[in-house]
Amino acid sequence: MTNGLRSVADLDExxxxxxxxxxxxxxxxxxxxxxxxxxxxxxxxxxxxKLKESGVIRGVTADVDPRSLGLEMVAITDVSVTxxxxxxxxxxxxxxxxxGVEQVYYTMGDIDFVVISRVQxxxxxxxxxxxxxxxxxxxxxxxxxxxxxxxxxxxYVSNLSEEARAAVINPSNDADG
Amino acid sequence: MTNGLRSVADLDExxxxxxxxxxxxxxxxxxxxxxxxxxxxxxxxxxxxKLKESGVIRGVTADVDPRSLGLEMVAITDVSVTxxxxxxxxxxxxxxxxxGVEQVYYTMGDIDFVVISRVQxxxxxxxxxxxxxxxxxxxxxxxxxxxxxxxxxxxYVSNLSEEARAAVINPSNDADG
DNA sequence: AATGAAATCGACCAGCA
DNA sequence: TGCTGGTCGATTTCATT
Numbered sequence: 143m144t145n146g147l148r149s150v151a152d153l154d155e156x157x158x159x160x161x162x163x164x165x166x167x168x169x170x171x172x173x174x175x176x177x178x179x180x181x182x183x184x185x186x187x188x189x190x191x192k193l194k195e196s197g198v199i200r201g202v203t204a205d206v207d208p209r210s211l212g213l214e215m216v217a218i219t220d221v222s223v224t225x226x227x228x229x230x231x232x233x234x235x236x237x238x239x240x241x242g243v244e245q246v247y248y249t250m251g252d253i254d255f256v257v258i259s260r261v262q263x264x265x266x267x268x269x270x271x272x273x274x275x276x277x278x279x280x281x282x283x284x285x286x287x288x289x290x291x292x293x294x295x296x297x298y299v300s301n302l303s304e305e306a307r308a309a310v311i312n313p314s315n316d317a318d319g
Numbered sequence: 320m321t322n323g324l325r326s327v328a329d330l331d332e333x334x335x336x337x338x339x340x341x342x343x344x345x346x347x348x349x350x351x352x353x354x355x356x357x358x359x360x361x362x363x364x365x366x367x368x369k370l371k372e373s374g375v376i377r378g379v380t381a382d383v384d385p386r387s388l389g390l391e392m393v394a395i396t397d398v399s400v401t402x403x404x405x406x407x408x409x410x411x412x413x414x415x416x417x418x419g420v421e422q423v424y425y426t427m428g429d430i431d432f433v434v435i436s437r438v439q440x441x442x443x444x445x446x447x448x449x450x451x452x453x454x455x456x457x458x459x460x461x462x463x464x465x466x467x468x469x470x471x472x473x474x475y476v477s478n479l480s481e482e483a484r485a486a487v488i489n490p491s492n493d494a495d496g
Numbered sequence: 497a498a499t500g501a502a503a504t505c506g507a508c509c510a511g512c513a
Numbered sequence: 514t515g516c517t518g519g520t521c522g523a524t525t526t527c528a529t530t
Contacts, residue, residue, distance in 0.1 A: 151387050153387075161381070161383055164380070164381040165380055165381045165382075165383045166378075166380065167378055167379070167380065168345070168378075168379045168380055168381050169378070169379050171523075171524090172523075172524065172525095173523085181498080182498070182499060182500085183499095183523090183524085184498065184499055184500075184525095184526095185497075185498050185499075187524070187525070187526090188497070188498065188499095189497090189498095191525090192497095196387075197384055197387065198383060198384055198387040199381045199382065199383060199384075200382045200383070200384050201343075201344055201345075201346070201381075201382045202344070202345045202346050202379065202380070202381050202382070203341070203342055203343065203344065203345055203379070203380060203382050203472075203473075204338070204341040204342045204345050204376045204378075204379050205342075205376065205377045205378045205379065205380055205473075206338055206342045206375060206376060206377070206475050206476060207374055207375055207376075207377050208475045210328050210330075210373075210374065210375040211475055211476065211479065211483075211487050212483070212486055212487055212490070213475060213483075216424065218424060218426060218433055230467070231467070234467060234469045235469060237469065238469035238470075238471060241478055241479070241480045241483075242478065242480070242483075243471065243478075244471050244473070244478070245468075245469070245470065245471060246468070246469035246471075247393065247395060247435075247465045247467075247468055247469075248465065248466045248467040248468070248469070249395060249463045249464060249465050249466060250463055250464050250466060251463045253463075256395055258424075260475070261483070262483050262486060266480070266482075266483065286426045286427055286428045286430075287426060287427050288424045288425065288426050289425050289426060289427060290407070290408070290411060290424075290425040291422075291423070291424055291425070292411045292412060292414065292415035292422070292423035292424075292425070293415075293422065294415060294420065294421050294422060294423075295380075296380075296382075296421070296473070298383050298385045298388055298390060298437070299383060299388065301418055301419065301420075301421070302388065302418070303418045303419070303443070305443075306388075306389070306390075306418075306419075306438070306439050306443065309389055309439060310388050310389055313389070348505070348506085349505080349506065350505080358516080359516070359517060359518080360505095360506085360517095361507095361508095361516065361517060361518075361519095362515075362516055362517080364506070364507070364508090365515070365516065365517095366515090368507090368508095369515095497530100498529105498530085499528105499529080499530075500527105500528100500529090500530105501526105501527090501528090501529105502525105502526085502527085502528100503524105503525080503526075503527095504523100504524080504525070504526085505522105505523085505524070505525080506521105506522090506523075506524080507520100507521085507522075507523085508519105508520085508521080508522090509518105509519090509520080509521095510517105510518100510519095510520105511516105511517085511518095512515105512516085512517075512518105513514105513515090513516080513517100
C-alpha cells in the first residue's frame with residue numbers, strides 16, 4: 143500500500159545536505175561543502191554532477207530581483223473557461239505564454255485557472271487581462287491585486303518536514319519501493 | 320514619473336542580455352557570453368559582480384525539482400482573517416513560515432491571503448491546513464487542489480514586453496504608450 | 497562511489513581610458 | 514566608472530582504486 147509518495151531518484155542524507163546548501167546559494171565553495179560533510183571536494187562535485195544528470199537539480203540560475211526591473215505589481219487572476227471543450231492543456235499553455243504571466247495553476251472546482259502575473263504598471267495589467275480574455279475558450283476573469291508578498295525563495299529541501307525528509311531518503315518506508 | 324515606474328538600478332542592454340542568459344542558466348561560461356556580447360570575459364565578470372552587489376542578482380541557486388523530493392501535490396488556499404486586528408504582516412509571516420508553504424500573497428478584497436503550498440501527500444496537506452487555522456487571527460480557509468501546473472521558471476527578463484524592457488533601460492522615458 | 501593529479505575556467509588585481 | 518590583460522585559485526575532468 144502506497145501513500146502516493148514515489149521517489150524518482152534515491153537520495154541519501156549527504157545528497158539532501160548538498161541540495162539544501164546549493165538551492166540556497168550555489169556560490170558556496172566545494173571546499174566548504176567538503177569540510178561540512180567530511181568528504182573530499184571531488185566527492186561533492188561528483189554528487190552535484192549526478193544530481194544534475196538525474197534531473198534532481200534542473201539547473202543553476204541567477205535569481206533576479208523583479209523589482210529591479212520595475213516589476214512591482216503582482217496580481218492573482220481567477221480564469222474560468224467554457225466547459226464544453228477539453229482544451230484545458232492548451233488554454234493553460236496559452237495563459238502561461240502571455241508576457242507578464244509568472245505562474246498558471248489548473249485547479250479543481252468552478253474556477254479553472256489561477257494565474258499569477260507580475261507587471262510594471264496597471265496599464266500593463268489591463269492589457270494582460272485583455273489578452274487572457276482574448277484566448278479562445280476563456281469565459282470569465284476575476285483579478286485581485288497583491289498588496290504584500292511573502293516569499294519562500296523556492297527552497298524545497300529546507301522546507302521539508304522531518305517526516306517528509308525521511309520519506310525522501312527511505313521511500314520504501316511504507317511504499318512499494 | 321508619469322507611469323509610476325521607477326528603476327532601482329540603471330541597466331543597459333548589455334546588462335539585460337547578461338541577465339537573460341544567467342537567469343536561464345548560470346552555467347553558461349564567461350567566454351560564451353563574452354563572444355555573444357562582443358566584450359571581454361573580464362567585462363562580463365565585472366558586470367555580473369556589479370549586478371550581484373547592486374542586488375539585481377539576489378543570488379545564484381540550484382533549481383531543485385520538487386517532484387524528485389516527492390512533492391507532487393500543490394494546493395491553493397484562500398485564508399481570511401479577523402479584520403479587527405491589523406496584524407496582517409505577522410499572520411502573513413506565520414503562514415509563510417509553515418513547512419510546506421511556498422508562497423503567500425496578501426491581497427485586497429474579502430479573501431485576505433492566498434497561500435500556495437506544496438506537499439507530498441494529502442495527509443501533509445491536511446496537517447498544514449490545520450496549522451494555518453491554528454494561527455491566531457486566522458478566520459476561515461478554503462482550499463483547492465492543483466491538477467496541473469504551468470511553470471514559467473521565474474525568468475523575469477525573458478518575460479518582459481518590448482515596452483517593459485525599454486522602460487527598464489531608460490527609466491526617464493515617460494512615454495507610456 | 498570516491499580519490500588525487502592534471503587541465504580548464506572563473507575570480508581578482510593593478511593599471512588604463 | 515567601465516574595461517583590459519594577466520595571474521592566482523578554484524572547479525572540472527579523468528585515470529585509478
